[in-house]
Amino acid sequence: MFEVPQWAYEFHGHECPFMPIGYRMGTLALEKLGVGRSKNHEMHVFSEMGIAHPQGCMQDGIMASTSATFGKNLIERMYYGKVAATFWYPGKGAVRIFLRNEFSDSLSPHEFFKYRKKGVEPSEIPHEVRQDIINMVLRATNDELFKVEMLPDFQYEPPKSSFNKAKCEVCGEYVFERYLRVKDGKKVCISCSGHSKDEFTRPKVK
Numbered sequence: 001m002f003e004v005p006q007w008a009y010e011f012h013g014h015e016c017p018f019m020p021i022g023y024r025m026g027t028l029a030l031e032k033l034g035v036g037r038s039k040n041h042e043m044h045v046f047s048e049m050g051i052a053h054p055q056g057c058m059q060d061g062i063m064a065s066t067s068a069t070f071g072k073n074l075i076e077r078m079y080y081g082k083v084a085a086t087f088w089y090p091g092k093g094a095v096r097i098f099l100r101n102e103f104s105d106s107l108s109p110h111e112f113f114k115y116r117k118k119g120v121e122p123s124e125i126p127h128e129v130r131q132d133i134i135n136m137v138l139r140a141t142n143d144e145l146f147k148v149e150m151l152p153d154f155q156y157e158p159p160k161s162s163f164n165k166a167k168c169e170v171c172g173e174y175v176f177e178r179y180l181r182v183k184d185g186k187k188v189c190i191s192c193s194g195h196s197k198d199e200f201t202r203p204k205v206k
């Protein structure tokens with residue numbers, strides 16, 4: 001049976017089936033690409049999750065097993081609404097991993113989701129119920145869980161990191177240069193530019 005370390009559940013905050021699915025997805029990606037955790041800025045993950053899907057918990061599992069974290073800018077959301085992700089590693093290529101429909105279907109009738117549909121949050125669901133559905137994830141084989149596709153033609157150029165920052169000419173706070181905007185001839189931060197923050201944080205839906 002696959003084991004997910006206890007600290008990953010603590011990091012995630014509750015016990016649910018989707019964090020372990022993501023943890024296994026990330027672990028399998030490392031195996032397929034023949035690499036270890038990203039100590040620095042190696043792997044880039046393109047998660048196909050969107051917002052407001054409970055399955056998005058998988059992304060915490062991906063981060064826990066690969067160390068490709070949002071904080072290091074190594075994982076981004078594509079907003080396709082799928083339990084899938086593409087993992088790219090410099091010099092090693094890329095692999096896309098999708099949670100099989102059949103496996104999703106096998107989880108759906110579980111009591112865990114009866115609670116979830118009534119609006120009960122995962123941490124409030126009885127422990128045995130959570131543990132039972134998590135064990136279904138941990139007992140499954142990689143083949144039962146995932147559709148795996150190597151992507152030999154996948155190209156990616158990570159954005160260059162920049163240490164350059166400047167002071168906004170209105171509020172005086174430091175801003176990383178690529179986020180400066182020009183307003184009335186002044187270099188200003190996004191908050192002072194009068195643009196709604198939404199314009200910059202809204203997902204780019206393809």
Ligand SMILES: [Zn+2]
Binds near residue numbers: 016017018057122
């Ligand atoms: Zn969760």
Ligand SMILES: [Zn+2]
Binds near residue numbers: 172188189190191
């Ligand atoms: Zn400002």
